[in-house]
Amino acid sequence: MRGLDRLLGAVCVVACIGALTCAVLSIRAVLDNCAISALAANQDRQLSASASDEVLFARAAFLLRLDRIDDAQAWIDGVSRFVAPSQRADLFYNLANARLRVAFTMIQQGQIDLAAANVRLAKDSYRATLRIHPQYW
Numbered sequence: 826m827r828g829l830d831r832l833l834g835a836v837c838v839v840a841c842i843g844a845l846t847c848a849v850l851s852i853r854a855v856l857d858n859c860a861i862s863a864l865a866a867n868q869d870r871q872l873s874a875s876a877s878d879e880v881l882f883a884r885a886a887f888l889l890r891l892d893r894i895d896d897a898q899a900w901i902d903g904v905s906r907f908v909a910p911s912q913r914a915d916l917f918y919n920l921a922n923a924r925l926r927v928a929f930t931m932i933q934q935g936q937i938d939l940a941a942a943n944v945r946l947a948k949d950s951y952r953a954t955l956r957i958h959p960q961y962w
Contacts, residue, residue: 853877867891878908885916889923897923914958921950 860870860880864887872884881904888897901920905913924947931940954961 875907878912881908882912882916886919889919892923892927894920894923894927910957914954914961917950917953917957918961921947921954924950 857877857880860872860876861883863870864880864883867887867890869887870884872880885897885901885904888894888900897920901916905916908916924943928940928943928947931937931943
């Protein structure tokens, strides 16, 4: 009978730990969703590098959407080591596309030298993407 009581106690402890883990993960998912929703609504959020990959990606997309490319570059450089390789490749790819859009605008405005600098930076980001994920070729 004592063995059954111990087994039942151990099962209860494991169940409580499992329930607590589920609660913590659920809360984190809700907070991540709130942060992503705010960023999608153009409301900046200060985030730590320990945020989920999706939240870090959403902030980079937010900065790029507002043409804050230098801020996005600094953000991506700071958090890229914390995200999965596929997310990191996507971050650099999006950064390169943003720089190329800026270069096209500068060409239309006749600012050829500034456009060339942005094209070089875009090429660097495309190369970074290909170093991480060669199949993106």
